[in-house]
Amino acid sequence: MFSQLVEKLPVGICVVNQDYEIQFLNDFFLDRMSSHWRAKYKGNQLADIFPEQVKFLKRRIKSVFVLQHPSFSYWEQRPHVFPFKSSRPITGEEMQMFQNMEIVPLTASDGERLACLILQDVTAQASYFIAQQDFSSALKREHEEQLALIKKLDTAQSQLIQAEKMASTGQLAAGIAHEINNPIGFVSANLDTLKQYSFHLIQLCDALADKLQTGSGELADFANETLNSFHYELLKEDMAPLVDESTEGLSRVRDIVENLKQFALEKSGGWQLVNIHETAEQLIQLISAQYKTPVYKVQCEPENLQIFCDPGGMKQALTNIVMNAAQSIDTKGFVKIDIKAGAQWVKIKIIDSGSGISQDNLKKVFDPFFTTKPEGMGQGLGLSVAYTAIERHKGKISASSNPGRGTVFEIIVPLHAAEQQSAAC
Incomplete structure (x- = not known):
């Protein structure tokens, strides 16, 4: 009864001796093996039946015999130890089996040391875990894309605000330039008039000075003292250049304002x-x-x-x-x-x-x-x-x-x- 129970367990049982000869396989293994080996597996080498897996299996089995301690292999480390297929319970779809494997030391009744491989089909759990990982990765990618989009939108908004500021500043500058042009016109016209007035005033002063200086001694002295006290010669010499320099400076201001107006506002x-x-x-x-x-x-x-x-x-x-x-x-x-x-x-x-x-x-x-x-x-x-x-x-x-x-x-x-x-x- 016990042997029948072991044969029908939903996990794989494989027993090997120290020479890596297979002593027992339950139905979990036999149902997934070729018919060639089902009847004559006993006593055959592990390498003959599972040649691709034998190197990994021997290393693990040897450690169990030496240490007399179980060895584990989880599907995350080595997903497919044996080349078995697994069927989905509802759809019947077949896929490569994900497996957890444990190897435990045994001692037979005659004292022979054996190793028992216990193989568990964890395809459903592994598939769910992988799907969750894929879902998490997709969510992470979507989150990163959203962050990048938010950053891009923030940048676009900042650039739009900056552009609006520039446009508003341009319109404001053009308006201010237009307003500045009006007082510049007044000052320019007044400077031209002032230049004419100063020219006539100097001529008047020169004529009066000449007349007074040719008169009596008292009037001549008064004229000289008055002209000297007000530094008339300096005023006469400096007045015209000062007006010219002011006119030139005003012309430069007009040019700057006009450039600002033209540059800031398009037709x-x-x-x-x-x-x-x-x-x-x-x-x-x-x-x-x-x-x-x-x-x-x-x-x-x-x-x-x-x-x-x-x-x-x-x-x-x-x-x-x-x-x-x-x-x-x-x-x-x-x-x-x-x-x-x-x-x-x-x-x-x-x-x-x-x-x-x-x-x-x-x-x-x-x-x-x-x-x-x-x-x-x-x-x-x-x-x-x-x-x-x-x-x-x-x-x-x-x-x-x-x-x-x-x-x-x-x-x-x-x-x-x-x-x-x-x-x-």
């Missing part, structure tokens, strides 16, 4: 032809008014080159890069915008002789929120916004730098792009 929205040479010149004049240390230069071949672009995005990209270039120069140096046109593409280089960027930071300059500036000096969006703007133009932007010697930003955009024209319509 019409959307994609359009833009004089990139003129835009670069206006940008340099505006930035040089704030950052006076560098020497600025614009070179464009051919002159007055026009490209089809989104004016706001292109100006924003150039402004952010040129501003960074100007800020990188502490004492002496230069900032150059070099524009060259090819048959289909326009290459714009912004070159500076500033402090440069380290190779580690150079890899991250276009990342949103990355900045090397002190806290409060920048949000780290300038170059990220520039990168996005150039991408919208189907262009490319790259940076190279030599720390301590300067940086080069290179922008390549299409001269005229059919898909951009269609997008503009």
